[in-house]
Amino acid sequence: MPKIKTNRGAAKRFRKTGTGKIRRNKAFTSHILTKKTTKRKRDLRQGTLVADVDAKNIARLIPYI
Numbered sequence: 838m839p840k841i842k843t844n845r846g847a848a849k850r851f852r853k854t855g856t857g858k859i860r861r862n863k864a865f866t867s868h869i870l871t872k873k874t875t876k877r878k879r880d881l882r883q884g885t886l887v888a889d890v891d892a893k894n895i896a897r898l899i900p901y902i
Contacts, residue, residue: 847898851887859887859895 851859863881870878887895 841900843901844898847895848902851895851899851902853899853902854886859892859899860884861887 851861854860862884865873866878866881873881
């Protein structure tokens with residue numbers, strides 16, 4: 838069976854945890870930050886897990902990571 842190519846865009850955005858779940862960074866952190874509260878910006882720094890409904894599709898994009 839042939840190898841599967843890793844989607845390079847997805848490889849830069851997602852990584853797997855030790856238990857095999859997929860982590861992601863939060864959006865809305867790059868610009869227009871003056872109107873966002875300090876608490877909101879601080880919360881956006883923390884990564885989070887991908888939703889269960891999306892995890893299967895993302896796992897297909899990064900098979901070897």
